[in-house]
Amino acid sequence: VYFYSAPENFNEEMLRGKRVIVTGASSGIGEQMAYHLARMGAHVLVTARTEAKLQKVVERCRELGAASARFVSGSMEDTAFAEEVVKEAENTWGGLDMLILNHIGHSYFNYFDGDVDHIRKLLETNFLSYVAMTVTALPMLKESEGNIVVVSSVAGKAPGPFAAPYSATKFALDGFFSSLRHEFIIENVNVSITLCILGYIDTDNAMQAVSHAIKVAPSPKEECALEIIRSGALRQHELHYPPGILGTAGSLRYGHKIWHKDKLLSLSWPQTPSS
């Protein structure tokens, strides 16, 4: 009963004055989350590799009304950097209310090319850095009874073709964070974990990677970003965006047609015994 005492309705005032870290915030969904949080009056700490982009995001956050806005630049390939970002929040704010884990390292949308080193690097960036930040942030999040928000994908629930390395990292997130949530419930740790299962979103990098192959319209990044913040603040276990993206039996709604080298592949996704 204690754990489920989550607020029922979202109100943007819930974020006013909250201290929030957003990773992967120099572009795409992360950037849009930073702007929503700023508009809601939160303190934001954004991070990614590209300093020039982060500088602009921080300036815009200040214009939008953030209680404060700052950035730390560096690569999440290195777990020491991941920990450093959380320490920066501790030194600046003396605490933390929400940790939004959103960044991904570069990958490809194609047949698996056999590159094991790529998978190792991607696991470090997309998975291990999420774990490292969580471990470092946990004492502060326990203190504030705060939120961990993990941005994942339908590729982390329903595997499809051409995303083997990426999909592996997203499944790892589900395994780790869903297990950790159980432990928090058993131990009455009042830190929520929200796993966000996203479909195709209209960020520049995603569209560049797959618009030749997937012809369905992507969902808007601005709305997606707001839904992620909302679900985190409401302490929901999972967000599925766009709504119903995972149909019955966990199948992917739009995954029936993919183009590859000018050839249309019609797929039953995922393959089921009856298909």
Ligand SMILES: NC(=O)C1=CN([C@@H]2O[C@H](COP(=O)(O)OP(=O)(O)OC[C@H]3O[C@@H](n4cnc5c(N)ncnc54)[C@H](OP(=O)(O)O)[C@@H]3O)[C@@H](O)[C@H]2O)C=CC1
């Ligand atoms: N867009 C989509 O269709 C979907 C997206 N998602 C998920 O949503 C999240 C955001 O995706 P999206 O907005 O499209 O991603 P983008 O490619 O737009 O943004 C990725 C962010 O991660 C940063 N980044 C890349 N490499 C590193 C690194 N080594 N260390 C630190 N930061 C890094 C990038 O900045 P910089 O280059 O400056 O480091 C950028 O800020 C991801 O978790 C993704 O898996 C899930 C399903 C679909």
Ligand SMILES: C[C@H](CCC(=O)NCCS(=O)(=O)O)[C@H]1CC[C@H]2[C@@H]3C(=O)C[C@@H]4C[C@H](O)CC[C@]4(C)[C@H]3CC[C@]12C
């Ligand atoms: C291949 C995309 C990754 C692009 C990338 O490398 N981004 C980082 C660039 S940076 O290093 O310069 O910052 C994939 C990112 C999101 C994937 C999509 C997704 O997760 C939802 C669907 C899942 C399904 O299994 C396949 C189709 C998806 C639309 C999937 C396609 C690949 C991504 C766009």
